Amino acid sequence: EAQVTQNPRYLITVTGKKLTVTCSQNMNHEYMSWYRQDPGLGLRQIYYSMNVEVTDKGDVPEGYKVSRKEKRNFPLILESPSPNQTSLYFCASSFRTGAAYEQYFGPGTRLTVT
Amino acid sequence: DAKTTQPTSMDCAEGRAANLPCNHSTISGNEYVYWYRQIHSQGPQYIIHGLKNNETNEMASLIITEDRKSSTLILPHATLRDTAVYYCIVFLYNQGGKLIFGQGTELSVKP
Numbered sequence: 299e300a301q302v303t304q305n306p307r308y309l310i311t312v313t314g315k316k317l318t319v320t321c322s323q324n325m326n327h328e329y330m331s332w333y334r335q336d337p338g339l340g341l342r343q344i345y346y347s348m349n350v351e352v353t354d355k356g357d358v359p360e361g362y363k364v365s366r367k368e369k370r371n372f373p374l375i376l377e378s379p380s381p382n383q384t385s386l387y388f389c390a391s392s393f394r395t396g397a398a399y400e401q402y403f404g405p406g407t408r409l410t411v412t
Numbered sequence: 413d414a415k416t417t418q419p420t421s422m423d424c425a426e427g428r429a430a431n432l433p434c435n436h437s438t439i440s441g442n443e444y445v446y447w448y449r450q451i452h453s454q455g456p457q458y459i460i461h462g463l464k465n466n467e468t469n470e471m472a473s474l475i476i477t478e479d480r481k482s483s484t485l486i487l488p489h490a491t492l493r494d495t496a497v498y499y500c501i502v503f504l505y506n507q508g509g510k511l512i513f514g515q516g517t518e519l520s521v522k523p
Binding site for chain 1: 446448453454455456457458461503511512513514515516
């Protein structure tokens with residue numbers, strides 16, 4: 299089944315404790331992206347990657363890191379999480395075929411930083 | 413990036429067509445209109461996209477006005493499972509695949 303998977307789905311952590319949220323897709327998509335969703339602010343893009351070893355900042359990259367060593371994986375790293383990073387996170391992927399960026403989203407990771 | 417304006421909420425009777433409007437009066441000639449929906453707090457789901465012509469797929473139809481300043485998403489026979497927040501997005505593909513989600517329309521399909 300074609301899908302984007304994220305782990306963990308739920309995470310409660312403390313300020314400053316490094317964490318990684320994994321994202322994997324089995325559709326051979328070139329493009330992958332991370333979003334966060336907050337009440338009243340909607341979905342905002344954190345980082346994106348056009349292909350392996352190519353990443354770029356989205357609208358809200360501060361406090362996050364990403365890497366794209368393999369085509370299927372795009373982990374999101376929070377080196378020193380803070381309470382303002384409490385949010386619902388989504389990973390997405392798509393082919394890059396001309397202007398068609400039909401993005402497939404993962405199920406989401408709900409992160410709470412205390 | 414062009415901004416979109418959508419009604420905050422709409423109701424629709426089950427089995428009837430749901431017509432969701434979107435204004436994008438500042439859209440540029442090479443910006444696409446995309447529609448996604450989000451059911452509760454699940455990941456957004458792609459529905460349809462278009463540039464100039466009307467489009468139809470198994471989920472919905474997209475009607476874009478000739479001046480491209482507005483569009484309408486049509487769910488031909490709404491079901492209770494279509495209750496969701498629907499996002500209209502204009503998207504410039506050469507800006508890194510960025511999707512800028514607005515507040516969307518909360519569609520409630522009622523029995």
